[in-house]
Amino acid sequence: MSEPVYRFIGEATRGGIVAVCDHASNFVPEGIELGVPPGTLDKHVAYDIGAAGVCERLARRHNIAAMLGEVSRLVVDLHREEEADGLVPTTSDGILVPGNIGADRDKRLEEYHRPYHSAMERWLDEVQPGLILSIHSFTPELESKPGQERPWEIGLLYNEDERAALHAIRLFGELGVTVGDNEPYSGRELNATMNRHAEAHGRPYCAIEIRNNLITQERGQARWAAIIADVAGRVKLALETA
Secondary structure: OOOOEEEEEEOOOOOEEEEEEOOOOOOOOOOOOOOOEEEEEHHOOOOOHHHHHHHHOOOHHHHEEEEEEEOOOOOOOOOOOOOOHHOOOEEEEEEHHHHOOOOOOHHHHHHHHHHHHHHHHHHHHHOOOOOOEEEEEEOOOOOOOOOOOOOOOOHHHHHHOOHHHHHHHHHHHHOOOOOOOOOOOOOOOOHHHHHHHHHHHOOOEEEEEEEEEOOOHHHHHHHHHHHHHHHHHHHHHHHHHO
């Protein structure tokens, strides 16, 4: 296995703000045949559309270094616990992934999932960030539930540690953003990366979901990166002065 599992953008400042993006890429390594219909890798089921672009701009324009996952979640979902059913998905939002039926789960863990999380652990231990941003995107509606609109522009997800999220919800709201509190789904049900690398270590974090039709183009990515960087800076200040 020679393909990169992750990449870093920018130089992290110790005690500063960093970003992680589990679903940055729709890349499928050589030798893995998913058997999905044409065009599937361009859909949200394969990666978080626009999220990598937001992280690129956070790093290059706002001094928020980022770590990006470089393997499609249809190969292995980096934002799942090792024992989770959806780690190597056989279906996703109603789309069958026949190549994953009977796939070697342990091999996918060893080649992709564990190297990614081991590298993240080393990085965060070294940087000791004051705030972690976990950047994801979501669809305006699910393919399996057409017509059921998701009105939020941004959602803040959290499990047990709500410190940073509640500040962010308030601050995004003050900017006129339609913001979801544990929407479009709950961090109490799906928060694997932040549970492991933030909550388990007492590190404050904002798990941010951006509606992907807002960030499909570079202009939108730049706009939302600027908004997120502004809010993140004020969240960090609020945490430090609490």
